[in-house]
Amino acid sequence: MPSNGAKSILRFEHVHVSFDGVPALEDLSFEVCEGEARIILGAAASGKTVLLKTALGLVRPDSGSVYLFGENITRLTEHQLFDIRSRIGMLFQEGALFDSLTIEENVAYPLMNQKAIHCPAGEVAGRVKEALHFVELDQTLARFPSELSGGMRRRAAIARAVVSEPPLLLYDSPTAGLDPITAHTIVALIIKERDVSDTTTLIVTHRYQDGNLVANFRYNPDNGQLVPARGNGHQPQQRTKFMVLREGKLLFEGTQAELEASGDPYISKFRRQTGG
Amino acid sequence: MPSVIVSVILAVQEFYVLTGRALRNVFREPHYTDDIILQMDSIGVGSLLIVILTGFFSGAVMTLQLARALARWGQQGQVGTAVSLTLVRELGPALTALMVAGRNSSGMASEIGSMKVTEQIDAMRALGTDPIQKLVTPRLIATCVVLPLLTVIADFVGMFGGYVVAVLLVDLNGRRYWTTVWQALGWDDFAQGLLKPFVFAFVVALVGCYYGLRATGGTQGVGRATTQAVVLASVLIFVLTFFLTRIFTSQLVSSS
Ligand SMILES: Nc1ncnc2c1ncn2[C@@H]1O[C@H](COP(=O)(O)OP(=O)(O)OP(=O)(O)O)[C@@H](O)[C@H]1O
Ligand SMILES: [Mg+2]
Numbered sequence: 001m002p003s004n005g006a007k008s009i010l011r012f013e014h015v016h017v018s019f020d021g022v023p024a025l026e027d028l029s030f031e032v033c034e035g036e037a038r039i040i041l042g043a044a045a046s047g048k049t050v051l052l053k054t055a056l057g058l059v060r061p062d063s064g065s066v067y068l069f070g071e072n073i074t075r076l077t078e079h080q081l082f083d084i085r086s087r088i089g090m091l092f093q094e095g096a097l098f099d100s101l102t103i104e105e106n107v108a109y110p111l112m113n114q115k116a117i118h119c120p121a122g123e124v125a126g127r128v129k130e131a132l133h134f135v136e137l138d139q140t141l142a143r144f145p146s147e148l149s150g151g152m153r154r155r156a157a158i159a160r161a162v163v164s165e166p167p168l169l170l171y172d173s174p175t176a177g178l179d180p181i182t183a184h185t186i187v188a189l190i191i192k193e194r195d196v197s198d199t200t201t202l203i204v205t206h207r208y209q210d211g212n213l214v215a216n217f218r219y220n221p222d223n224g225q226l227v228p229a230r231g232n233g234h235q236p237q238q239r240t241k242f243m244v245l246r247e248g249k250l251l252f253e254g255t256q257a258e259l260e261a262s263g264d265p266y267i268s269k270f271r272r273q274t275g276g
Numbered sequence: 277m278p279s280v281i282v283s284v285i286l287a288v289q290e291f292y293v294l295t296g297r298a299l300r301n302v303f304r305e306p307h308y309t310d311d312i313i314l315q316m317d318s319i320g321v322g323s324l325l326i327v328i329l330t331g332f333f334s335g336a337v338m339t340l341q342l343a344r345a346l347a348r349w350g351q352q353g354q355v356g357t358a359v360s361l362t363l364v365r366e367l368g369p370a371l372t373a374l375m376v377a378g379r380n381s382s383g384m385a386s387e388i389g390s391m392k393v394t395e396q397i398d399a400m401r402a403l404g405t406d407p408i409q410k411l412v413t414p415r416l417i418a419t420c421v422v423l424p425l426l427t428v429i430a431d432f433v434g435m436f437g438g439y440v441v442a443v444l445l446v447d448l449n450g451r452r453y454w455t456t457v458w459q460a461l462g463w464d465d466f467a468q469g470l471l472k473p474f475v476f477a478f479v480v481a482l483v484g485c486y487y488g489l490r491a492t493g494g495t496q497g498v499g500r501a502t503t504q505a506v507v508l509a510s511v512l513i514f515v516l517t518f519f520l521t522r523i524f525t526s527q528l529v530s531s532s
Binding site for chain 2: 053056058078079082085086088090092093094096097098099109110113114115116160
């Protein structure tokens with residue numbers, strides 16, 4: 001495992017997960033360090049969602065250990081896990097906004113319900129507004145999730161994930177099912193969050209170009225645009241690593257250059273989607 | 277061992293774990309009082325009309341049948357006794373629970389099931405809320421409070437239905453009907469008539485929530501969970517009626 005002194009945020013050690021005897025993750029080991037962005041590629045049903053849920057302690061491994069912020073969470077009870085989870089933001093695959101709550105209540109939910117986050121009641125409304133402004137959804141506070149478009153829902157869900165300013169963010173297929181332009185906006189938001197708040201980020205995706213953007217672009221706070229990251233001291237490429245899952249097994253882990261050099265047909269299948 | 281038996285045993289075990297956790301949360305912070313009230317409203321007020329209708333007509337139809345049957349022995353005057361005993365001891369609790377199961381076990385299964393398949397349950401857990409505490413315990417408490425009340429209402433409306441039929445169709449004396457109705461009832465009838473709905477409340481709420489929480493596979497899975505919840509809850513109500521009645525009758529026999 002690469003240890004250049006950076007703090008370990010998430011570590012899997014020989015993790016096995018299975019459902020009714022069918023393995024979903026097999027002998028999975030990897031480590032994500034502070035400030036890193038990790039792109040997780042894999043075909044449908046390769047175990048990407050299960051990986052993120054295991055990282056959060058929502059799914060318990062059959063064997064192996066998961067470490068979050070250096071602490072072994074494998075044997076913690078549900079109530080003990082609540083504290084650690086409050087330091088992680090998660091975007092679920094379909095957003096998972098609570099459909100009985102308004103957008104405002106949804107985004108306020110982490111602040112109001114996570115005991116470890118001591119957010120004074122008077123500040124909740126302000127922080128919710130701020131988070132919704134971050135995802136450019138200022139006008140939707142009183143609406144219900146069912147009244148929003150798919151892309152807006154995804155953005156509202158991102159607002160809910162980042163509102164408590166967690167140091168670790170997990171995004172499950174943030175661009176799936178969106179048109180290319182909306183997908184680009186979403187990835188831009190993810191990059192913005194990474195660069196503005198310095199979060200460690202895990203991104204599950206089918207689309208190689210999402211990873212390419214995250215690896216090679218940075219958010220420019222001056223004009224609010226994505227700009228190529230090469231030169232001028234910014235090197236997100238070195239902070240971005242790729243992982244490829246196949247049928248629950250880790251097939252590849254490395255940098256973008258290593259990924260592009262790989263001759264494995266399963267891996268190059270993802271690369272080809274860039275169309276260039 | 278056949279896998280069917282294994283999965284049944286596992287399901288029963290899961291059900292017990294759910295029951296245990298739901299009960300433990302009754303005494304544990306945080307209490308979601310708003311959710312309890314919301315559920316009481318949905319179960320109680322929402323089911324009131326069908327409970328009144330079924331109560332009224334079951335009392336009415338019983339009176340029709342019993343009046344004819346009792347007339348053969350010249351005991352038509354005792355129709356109130358028979359109606360009131362059957363209603364308070366058996367039909368009131370069972371019919372009310374069946375109605376509420378059809379309306380609310382299914383409602384709980386589909387509501388919680390669709391939260392499950394859209395990952396809202398996972399999101400809840402990720403955001404520091406125990407879904408059992410937030411979703412199951414309020415439904416259990418609300419049902420335990422509301423179902424006995426609904427049963428009492430159904431009992432009275434049923435007696436009233438019997439009265440209407442007795443006076444209008446069978447041509448009995450109304451005052452005599454009510455006297456026989458009241459005289460028939462003893463304390464153990466009330467105990468039985470209130471304990472049963474309390475037990476059925478556990479069945480209605482927990483079976484609904486159980487199937488909701490284990491729903492998988494999109495909207496189809498939610499539909500399946502809903503149907504299974506109503507079927508199992510209804511069957512359990514009948515089976516439990518038998519055993520509870522058995523316990524009460526054997527007690528009477530041994531004490532007399
Ligand atoms: N709760 C569960 N119960 C049973 N099986 C599950 C469960 N969750 C996941 N699986 C199984 O685990 C495997 C991996 O699923 P997972 O959701 O991680 O796939 P994925 O890589 O996220 O796919 P997609 O890109 O379609 O979202 C699948 O075969 C799935 O059927
Ligand atoms: Mg997935």
